[in-house]
Amino acid sequence: MGLNNNQIARIVELCLLAGEILIKSGAETSRVEDTMMRIAASFGVPEAQSFVTPTGIVFSSNREDRAKLVRVAERSTDLEKVAIVNSISRQISRGELTVEEALAQLKKVAKANLAYPLWLQILSASVASGCFLIMFQGVWQDFIPAMIAGGIGQMLFIYLHKYIKVKFFAEGLSSCVIGMLAALSIYTGFGTDLDLIIISSVMPLVPGLLITNAVRDLMDGHLMSALAKGADAFLTALAIGSGIAIVLAFI
Structure with missing residues (x-):
């Protein structure tokens, strides 16, 4: 029928x-x-x-x-x-x-809103930043500075993205703040390795899932989607790098 x-x-x-x-x-x-x-x-x-x-x-x-x-x-x-x-x-x-x-x-x-609470997202980003620092063979003295910078950067990104619909600006400003916090930790003697603190702290902002999906779409033959997601990931990486570069240019 x-x-x-x-x-x-x-x-x-x-x-x-x-x-x-x-x-x-x-x-x-x-x-x-x-x-x-x-x-x-x-x-x-x-x-x-x-x-x-x-x-x-x-x-x-x-x-x-x-x-x-x-x-x-x-x-x-x-x-x-x-x-x-x-x-x-x-x-x-x-x-x-x-x-x-x-x-x-x-x-x-x-x-349904199935997302984790904001405080848990920020805490997770903070802990992940510290763990990334240890994974990158940093010293334990930099664990806390990386946690603080990563947590504050994630919190800033979440709140900025609510008001700035273009997420690249939110990511750029957040990474800029992360760079300033990392530089401040070195200036005050709280941290020791500026590069590792910055790299670890921006990791929660890196578009890992987007890159993975772009590669999978490319392998499956979805060229338009792969290029669009790849461009999105590239612009995100550019925004993060630009924010850090602005800070490094003034220290």
């Missing part, structure tokens, strides 16, 4: 919502497209077509029907949402969820 237009429209809505959550949460392009196609096929739409970029998703139930577009303006890293959507997709493949049940679950995931 074939699907009517209303049923197909609900399936398309479900696929687009799943893809939107994934791309906003930091999933790679191949995962987004594969999840959407599997969901569509599980509900009897095996000829669905999808095209995913970091800023938008185009999806159609077949080659003849009109495609629908979802614009993606903001992206972050929330791997828990990625895992939840993957779990829902597997349930759909096993026939355990109807379209309406899956839509209801995905809408809850889309609205």
Whole structure:
């Protein structure tokens, strides 16, 4: 028995919502497209077509029907949402969820704030900065200065990004403050190795997931997404480097 237009429209809505959550949460392009196609096929739409970029998703139930577009303006890293959507997709493949049940679950995931509390994000960045310093064979005397600079830099980035929508400016200003705090620790005798303190403290700002996804997309043949994510990672690295360079130019 074939699907009517209303049923197909609900399936398309479900696929687009799943893809939107994934791309906003930091999933790679191949995962987004594969999840959407599997969901569509599980509900009897095996000829669905999808095209995913970091800023938008185009999806159609077949080659003849009109495609629908979802614009993606903001992206972050929330791997828990990625895992939840993957779990829902597997349930759909096993026939355990109807379209309406899956839509209801995905809408809850889309609205949910699953991010860790800000204080925990800042504390984690602080501890990670100190651990990076030891990993880079620094001395224990620089552990605390690296923790302070990394924690304050992360806190500044989080709050600046709320008001400065262009994240590269927030990253540049945060790295600039990290550089000043590192230089201050050396000037006061609290720290000993300026280079290692700076390198360790900016590590939480480095776009590791973005670089990884860019390489994966490139290997999977998603050239447009790979280049876009690679350019994003490059600009982030440039912003971090520029902020540190400004400080080093004046000390």
